[in-house]
Amino acid sequence: MKNKDKFVALTFDDGPSYNRAGDIINILESNKTKATFFVLGERINKKTSEIVNKIHKAGHELGNHSWSHRKLTSLSSEEQLQELEKTNVAIKNATEQNVKWFRPPYGCHNDNLIENTNRLNMCSILWTVDSLDWQGDKSEILVERVLSNVHNGAIILFHDHDNKSNTVEALSQIIEILKKSGYKLVTLSEWEERVCDVVKARNVSIKGE
Numbered sequence: 024m025k026n027k028d029k030f031v032a033l034t035f036d037d038g039p040s041y042n043r044a045g046d047i048i049n050i051l052e053s054n055k056t057k058a059t060f061f062v063l064g065e066r067i068n069k070k071t072s073e074i075v076n077k078i079h080k081a082g083h084e085l086g087n088h089s090w091s092h093r094k095l096t097s098l099s100s101e102e103q104l105q106e107l108e109k110t111n112v113a114i115k116n117a118t119e120q121n122v123k124w125f126r127p128p129y130g131c132h133n134d135n136l137i138e139n140t141n142r143l144n145m146c147s148i149l150w151t152v153d154s155l156d157w158q159g160d161k162s163e164i165l166v167e168r169v170l171s172n173v174h175n176g177a178i179i180l181f182h183d184h185d186n187k188s189n190t191v192e193a194l195s196q197i198i199e200i201l202k203k204s205g206y207k208l209v210t211l212s213e214w215e216e217r218v219c220d221v222v223k224a225r226n227v228s229i230k231g232e
């Protein structure tokens with residue numbers, strides 16, 4: 024695979040945060056890089072809906088991370104639907120866009136939840152590289168953890184938290200090294216297109232053999 028074909032998707036869960044989102048957006052912008060933010064419906068209020076809109080206007084993608092961050096597998100089907108729908112409405116009110124991606128809190132999913140996600144024309148998506156940034160590790164540890172696990176097509180999980188995490192401190196360095204290694208950093212929709220292209224190219228070459 025040629026260097027220009029390498030890509031990864033950065034994703035930020037649990038926002039919108041009051042204090043960190045702005046820093047994350049600025050770092051992404053100064054690196055001409057796009058990402059995907061999985062926000063919680065209950066965190067979207069008058070003030071943070073401006074942040075959600077800013078994320079959207081900057082060309083990043085918004086995803087649904089549920090309303091309340093409860094473990095949705097322990098809720099009834101109707102409650103699951105409410106968690107999804109209410110959050111979609113909150114995101115749409117802020118951005119005027121429909122939401123395609125859903126990331127279940129804690130990565131917990133079951134058939135029922137996947138069915139409900141599909142019913143709303145959404146796709147459920149997890150991650151392949153976990154920064155574990157919520158643990159509060161030093162930024163050097165985050166950089167090392169992400170870069171030692173990264174692979175072509177990776178979906179990297181960070182958090183947009185107003186807490187002790189060093190995500191903002193680690194982010195510039197991670198992006199810089201990924202770019203130097205030839206990775207393009209893309210939104211999940213672009214990630215999906217590229218994954219489809221890889222699959223199509225493989226099918227063509229298998230048929231051509």
Ligand SMILES: [Zn+2]
Binds near residue numbers: 036129
């Ligand atoms: Zn989460």
